[in-house]
Amino acid sequence: MAVASNEEIRILTPSGMLGYGFPIKHVKMGLALKPHAITIDSGSTDSGPQKLGLGEMTCSRANYVKDMEVLLEAQQEAKIPLLISSAGGDGSNLHVDVFRDIMVEIAKKRGWRFKLAKIYSDVDKALIKKELKAGRIEPLGPVPQLDPREVDAATVVVAQIGAEPFNKALDESEGVDVVISGRAYDPSPTAAMAIRAGFDPALAWHMGKIMECGALCAEPVGRSVMGWLRRDHFEIEPLNPAERCTTASVAAHTLYEKTHPFLLAGPGGTLDLSECKYEQVSDRRVRVSGSKFIPAKPYTVKLEGAKTAGYRAIFIAGARDPIFIRQIDEILARVVDITRDYYKEIPPETYRIIPHLYGKNGVMGELEPVKAPAHELCIIVEVAAATQAIATAICGKIRTSLMHAPYPGRIATAGNLASPFTPLEIPLGQACEFNVYHLMQVDSPTALFPVQYEEIA
């Protein structure tokens, strides 16, 4: 087993997202470089609120099984810690346990033994409401003040784990081989390993920030990446020989999906990259120095939560007649009025009708600067209501009304819509909405995150 020296710690990240797959040969090439740990994130809010809202996972269970078996094999061979963060995408306790079960299955099948630490991140709602009352919770970005009713409405609220809980999991109990964590700030596992080995937290967070996306910092973008962190700099190189890190690709990576290009806030502080230096040390490797970390006082963690918001149904239809397309807004408005009038018994504030007009402004909605519609439209009407039955019924009424709606100058009297699919109305099930996205002050970086240990055999 490789032990981090005072001079260098090496981290292997096989992919920016567990469950998306990665080339095994590149991971093997990484293992040959004697990493001190393997880190991989599986979290993201990017595919939507339904994970937190409904307990869904980002990838299918089978994909997680496949990736985890490869990673566990690497762990068993190299005898180095494997750190997996944000289990299932949302990092809820439920998904930490799903990941644990997958590992048990694999261990049983392959006859492997290891010690597992699980870090949980669901936050007790009573605690959130108490801290809210105490004025210790504030919105993160353009988000309303937290309302205690929203806390209750959320299916689950998770907090983002910083570096400290990972280090606690590795140090508190002897010989932990694998860590599965709940919702973590994506760079935390990599940063934790480096901070634990005594390296500069600023460099540790910056290297973590780059590596959490795998080889997204390379040209062309790839999957597997290796990081070398030393006393006053770190180096980064993709494991696929067909990719290279350049000073431009590594520097520009910190723009990606971030509010600000060089101020990156995370648990316990903000990374300031304004004075960073990027040097090309080989054709494919970049050296980074000059990162700064500004500790936050008090320490805050990000809370994330989502609630269910009724049920949806849609229909999808095409329109090609220019006489119809010219008048689409007026025709749709009339159809919506007819529908609302028809369903008088349903309180109007309990359902919403939202047309999406592709070929007009379907992609950008209210932000669309181009006003002239295309020669054909794809019309999707989204209906959200309290139950699936109501949503589907209203959706059907709109579709049939729009199909046969009269309009000035109409000469195509048989029907206005071209329907590609059955069912003509498609039930979408429950809708979800992010409703907690706030910063909460904590007295200790580890207090919110219980750790459990388990011998897997």
Add this chain to the structure above:
Amino acid sequence: MAPSSNQVVPTPLREIAKVVRSKNAGPFEITLDIIFKSREDFDAVKKSGVITKELISELYNVPTQAIITFGFFDLVNAVKITLPRPRAQGAIGETDMHAAQQHVPLQEICVPWPAQ
């Protein structure tokens, strides 16, 4: 290429920049990046004075005071703009879950540029 010839024509950013993209920055923000091929191009576009908070406000129908980040960042030869999302990501009425196709008004911005 940086301006060098004498003939200058209005040229859209899609023909000048290396990257023009949009993406979520968390579920409540959209961030837009314009990354240039060189410091010269970056400086020339910056100097043109075309890209301003007011222009972004107009293009994206968002009040200037609501713009979260706006700036020319020479460390990365990039303009970065962060705006509030019209609605929380994935909420009812969503049109672009990842906000990956909200960049087009930016790439159509024309700046005075030397004719090819």
